[in-house]
């Protein structure tokens with residue numbers, strides 16, 4: 377067994393199995409404490425909440441609690457391995473919520489037969505939480521699930537693989553284009569993958585100025601084009617009126633490659649076909665579409681990013697979901713809308729241009745980091761991310777009319 381594999385297994389097993397636990401937030405030492413916490417005292421907040429559901433924010437942990445919910449149908453790039461196997465990833469997301477944004481989070485893995493059954497299950501428990509983070513649910517079901525749950529739930533529902541990934545990709549891409557001297561309105565984009573992450577990433581890049589007809593999206597059958605039959609609704613939005621059919625056809629002269637598909641799917645020969653000063657976001661986890669070492673061997677003019685922590689330029693939704701929920705929950709937003717997403721993109725971009733604090737250099741084993749080809753996006757452990765993104769998101773929620781609280785928390789300024 378490789379050393380890293382054993383270390384990863386030990387990390388999850390020891391000192392006790394898993395990565396999260398529940399801690400008490402108040403005293404439960406004496407008879408008097410128990411009389412307040414449980415019977416008879418607990419009846420008082422029960423009555424308050426029965427009279428006014430908003431009182432749950434005052435008397436329970438709801439307002440600082442996010443559920444991470446999956447059915448395990450698209451676990452990272454590992455595929456459909458079922459709900460239970462997704463648990464380490466979902467516990468991991470809960471760990472990241474707590475570590476980076478101080479949000480309490482619990483993972484819930486749902487076994488279901490139909491999409492409707494999944495939707496009903498989540499809708500039935502949604503009120504317990506301040507927000508719902510959907511994770512690793514495959515396309516095309518993820519689109520209907522999110523749309524229906526947004527309609528049915530009073531708390532924000534956010535499919536992280538769609539929007540968290542899109543926000544971080546857009547932030548990193550706008551920065552990378554600036555460094556490579558390319559205009560988003562002119563770029564030819566290849567997107568390998570046509571699922572949850574791909575569709576949302578390309579839609580957000582289009583909102584940022586990319587042209588739909590210059591995007592070539594590929595699935596397992598090659599380029600999605602207008603003569604293909606039986607395309608799903610979301611793939612059809614990207615059907616390109618082209619004679620190109622293969623990845624190599626699409627890569628010829630491309631400025632940007634976004635990989636949200638699977639491991640080692642970008643051959644070096646295809647990378648060699650790209651235009652000068654290309655941008656390659658090989659975001660599949662845990663193994664990217666091309667290994668950075670190999671990509672740098674083929675091109676010395678590229679900007680290279682992956683979804684992993686152990687290479688420069690980690691384009692990963694961890695840079696978004698803890699902070700976007702922090703901002704949304706702090707003003708009790710009823711949803712996470714486009715205004716809040718765009719605010720998050722700009723906030724992430726702004727942190728990447730600030731001088732990097734010593735503690736971040738230390739945590740990332742770097743001697744220096746400054747905005748450039750190997751630092752297009754901040755490191756997740758940058759303590760400025762939380763305040764910068766959360767406050768931008770909370771302000772956008774207030775300005776766009778979806779916040780129930782119309783003032784930022786006092787510690788934001």
Ligand SMILES: NC(=O)C1=CN([C@@H]2O[C@H](COP(=O)(O)OP(=O)(O)OC[C@H]3O[C@@H](n4cnc5c(N)ncnc54)[C@H](OP(=O)(O)O)[C@@H]3O)[C@@H](O)[C@H]2O)C=CC1
Nearest residue numbers: 452453515570571572573595596636637660661683692693
């Ligand atoms: N870095 C980050 O932050 C994130 C990275 N990702 C990564 O993106 C990938 C996809 O995730 P997600 O969108 O949630 O999953 P989905 O299951 O929704 O989509 C997967 C897509 O990849 C395509 N695909 C798979 N294998 C191939 C192949 N051999 N050739 C071409 N296309 C292929 C599928 O094609 P088809 O439609 O034909 O089945 C499908 O369109 C994963 O590797 C995941 O780790 C996801 C979210 C965040």
Ligand SMILES: CC(=O)C(=O)O
Nearest residue numbers: 452453537661692693
């Ligand atoms: C990062 C992530 O959410 C994924 O790879 O699915």
Ligand SMILES: [Mg+2]
Nearest residue numbers: 452511512537
């Ligand atoms: Mg995911």
